[in-house]
Amino acid sequence: MMSLQELSDRMEIEHLIVHYANSIDQRDWDGLDQVFTPDAYIDYRKLGGIDGRYPQIKAWLGTALAHFPHYCHLVGNIEIRLAGDRASSRTLCINPMDTPLPAGGSQVMFLGLWYHDKFIRTPEGWRMTERVEEGCFQHNVPAHMAIPAA
């Protein structure tokens, strides 16, 4: 049987993963301060983004995502491995993105990806220290969008 501490840790980490998605989808960049440690390493390169430490990524996100009028990040399949005050997880994300077309109008592309995350327990609760993306599928991507093959 899982202890109450383990159940609580798992729920807190799941909440953190959902909070990331909601912060991104609401363009609440400061909300991410409650998700990542200040020196977290983030790697979005598999889906055409950048990699770097959290302050750099936070500044980049607002600009990069301003291009897309609507999008959402539906997360699921959260598998967590707890190791005391550390943890790691694998999460699936389905990410529809409304993408403006050069000739006007827009087209919704559907991306599928996994997040490979690492966490640490801090006095303020669990925080993410690493997030690395792995691509799964790309559907209905406009021809002008260059995303490396998953």
Place this chain on the structure above:
Amino acid sequence: MSPQRLSDRFEIRALIVRYSNALDARRFEWLDEIFTADAYIDYRATGGIDGRYPTIRAWLPPAVNAFPRMCHLVGNISVRLEGERAQARTLCLNPVVVPLPQGARPVMFLAMWYRDRLVRTGAGWRMSERIQEGCIQHNVPPHLQIPASARA
């Protein structure tokens, strides 16, 4: 809910997610810790086979590896606990990248429900039965079409 029931529900949910990850990450050996040795599995609703776990364990790797990428997003996990046994119904959204002979790689979208039976063992909860019930099929190439009669 008692701590025991909370723990049971967490463990069963983790088992259902672990199955998706075993297929999606092609770690078929993980399935040995998901199913009982004599589990009954029925994939016929999505064009597969049915049989006992050893048969399915041998059938799965080539069936999955025919596709370069796929994912099995599960949700709507509804668990009914009955002491040492349990039943679950889970919805699965399953995009699959299909390699076509000409080089194109379209994505087909399948959806299905899993109707599972589970049993508590000395090593934790295990699945003793998994039956697929078909739902939607979108963008499926002609050579992979599944007859409507097979889906239910």
